[in-house]
Each structure stands twice: as structure tokens, then as C-alpha cells.
Amino acid sequence: xxxxxxxxxxxxxxxxxxxxxxxxxxxxxxxxxxxxxxxxxxxxxxxxxxxxxxxxxxxxxxxxxxxxxxxxxxxxxxxxxxxxxxxxxxxxxxxxxxxxxxxxxxxxxxxxxxxxxxxxxxxxxxxxxxxxxxxxxxxxxxxxxxxxxxxxxxxxxxxxxxxxxxxxxxxxxxxxxxxxxxxxxxxxxxxxxxxxxxxxxxxxxxxxxxxxxxxxxxxxxxxxxxxxxxxxxxxxxxxxxxxxxxxxxxxxxxxxxxxxxxxxxxxxxxxxxxxxxxxxxxxxxxxxxxxxxxxxxxxxxxxxxxxxxxxxxxxxxxxxxxxxxxxxxxxxxxxxxxxxxxxxxxxxxxxxx
Ligand code: SF4
Ligand code: SF4
Numbered sequence: 001x002x003x004x005x006x007x008x009x010x011x012x013x014x015x016x017x018x019x020x021x022x023x024x025x026x027x028x029x030x031x032x033x034x035x036x037x038x039x040x041x042x043x044x045x046x047x048x049x050x051x052x053x054x055x056x057x058x059x060x061x062x063x064x065x066x067x068x069x070x071x072x073x074x075x076x077x078x079x080x081x082x083x084x085x086x087x088x089x090x091x092x093x094x095x096x097x098x099x100x101x102x103x104x105x106x107x108x109x110x111x112x113x114x115x116x117x118x119x120x121x122x123x124x125x126x127x128x129x130x131x132x133x134x135x136x137x138x139x140x141x142x143x144x145x146x147x148x149x150x151x152x153x154x155x156x157x158x159x160x161x162x163x164x165x166x167x168x169x170x171x172x173x174x175x176x177x178x179x180x181x182x183x184x185x186x187x188x189x190x191x192x193x194x195x196x197x198x199x200x201x202x203x204x205x206x207x208x209x210x211x212x213x214x215x216x217x218x219x220x221x222x223x224x225x226x227x228x229x230x231x232x233x234x235x236x237x238x239x240x241x242x243x244x245x246x247x248x249x250x251x252x253x254x255x256x257x258x259x260x261x262x263x264x265x266x267x268x269x270x271x272x273x274x275x276x277x278x279x280x281x282x283x284x285x286x287x288x289x290x291x292x293x294x295x296x297x298x299x300x301x302x303x304x305x306x307x308x309x310x311x312x313x314x315x316x317x318x319x320x321x322x323x324x325x326x327x328x329x330x331x332x333x334x335x336x337x338x339x340x341x342x343x344x345x346x347x348x349x350x351x352x353x
Contacts, residue, residue, distance in 0.1 A: 099251030136323030229297020
């Protein structure tokens, strides 16, 4: 729910960015040779606000490799997480914004994780409504786009020669203080509504999520998993390569591993944590050489069950429909096609799980 709506003319965008830089390191979508990436910018011209998606999601700036312990000659030091200068994520699309909200939930469940929250709380988000859905986007089906509804400090909508700027939080209000922006009119708000309605009509990809968590949970022995894992894939894709790219690019994949790195002299070391992926062989390894998901199809199944809301006791659907995994999977595996296969018949006989 917006706390106020203003107009920011495109001619003032650079002034706006410089204004924000007084308090934040500003990261926005920058065009690179083959893709876009969230990078630190020093001016508005460096950003491409017409971007469709980035390869890596904004999580890469908030879910960081973190040192937790250091030891040396018997002395142990707990490493406190710190923030040098708050981060501002500029022009975050609604799917990625919703992914961050899911990540917030994950890092608050059993306890409030300081290694995530220290930076997250100090950061701010300026979201950007999506007016041009990409070929693989299906956020509309999941209610996570193309309009941002919550979780932003400020929200931009491109109205051609100007942005509609809506305030979502007191932090957002503070971010525009001193800019003296003109208020938005009813006609501006009506234009926003029309543009978003038009965007919704242009989605090419959909997923039927009605009852999907329950269906996925009941489909542990469905033949589709072996087809994806080792039998040549579904129509249009090959078998999973276990590369982990889908986890890397997924804005909601938050699982991490904790490692101990011991110094060569064996007198000291560091314990740190880093993003991991359940698609990788070593993820489910346990002591004495055991592995709960040694076969590839079990790992694909695990990942998809999580995305379909059937893992973690069906607590959440961890897909926001950003389309990255569809676009970037080298085997061409398409989550929406897998959901359809679970609903259909004609993909073979069940096998023992
Ligand atoms: S990106 Fe594709 S091939 Fe790689 S692990 Fe994920 S599903 Fe398998
Ligand atoms: S599962 Fe795929 S489409 Fe869904 S949020 Fe992750 S990367 Fe995006």
C-alpha cells in the first residue's frame, strides 16, 4: 500500500541517483555483453532500466559468503557480521522482490540469522514494475508480478517521459526527502493501471499452481523424475547435467553449506558458509560415504519439489516465476513443463521411490 505517489521526470533520474548515493551504495541493472547484472553504479546513465532480467538475481548481493569463526593457536574468535555502507537495490523487478521476501522468511524461521539480516536491514529496495514480460516469465501465475505489491521502500513505474514513484515505507519517504517531487495525479495512477493490465495480457508462459504442492508431494514415484534425471529428459530437453546452474540463478535458492578451511600449518583456520545447491552430488553427503541423494533423478526431484511447494512440509512455494532457470538450464529443463507432466498421464508407469 503506497504511502504517497509522486512524479519523477526522467530528466531528474541522475539527480535522484546522486541523492541516494549520499546514504547508500547504489546497485542497478547494467547491460553487459550478453546479459544484465546488478552492479554498483555512480550515475543513472550506467543503468538499463528497460532490462528484462539479470542472469544472477539480487540475492547474490545479500546472501553472501560469510566468515563465522576464526581460530589460531587455540584462540577462537566469533566473527560478527558487519555492514560498511548500506546497499540500495535499484529497479528490482517484482519477482525478485518477492524472492527476497521469501528469503527474509527463511532467515527468520528458527532464529533471526544475523549474517543475512545485518545487511538486509541496512539495505533499501527501489522496485520497478514490469511492463514487458520476458519470454520465460510466469510470475503472473504465481501472483508475484508484474506488479509489486509489498516489500519495497520505493516503487517506480515507467510512464514514458516520467516515472510514477510510490512510497512504501518510512525509509522510502526519507530517501526522497529534499527532492521536492510533484505529486502524482489521478490520471497518472490510471495510466499505471492500464499499463499493468496490458502487461498481464502479454504473458506467454503460465503454470497452473492450483493444488500443485499437494500433487507434487503425492508424486514421489512419478516417472517424470527418472526421465529428467537419467532417461533423456522430457520432450524438448535432455537429462539434467547436475550443473547446479538452476540453483545459482534462482532468486529463492537460499541453501548454504558450512565449511572449515584449515591453514596449511594446521594451527589456524576459518569457518565460513557459502551458497550451495541440492542439485550437486555432495550436497546430501553424510559421514562414512553415505549420500541420501546419490542418484541424479533424486536431486532433480528434490529441487523441483521445493519449487512446487512440496518440500519443507509444504510451507512455501519457492518459485516466483522469474523464468531464469528455464532460460539458463543447459539441458533445456522447463519447470512449467514438469508441472504439466505431473498433471498429465502418458509419461510412463510409476516406479518405486
Ligand atoms: S540447470 Fe538444468 S542441467 Fe543444471 S542442475 Fe539445473 S536442471 Fe540440471
Ligand atoms: S525456480 Fe526457476 S522460474 Fe522459479 S524462481 Fe527459481 S529460477 Fe525463477
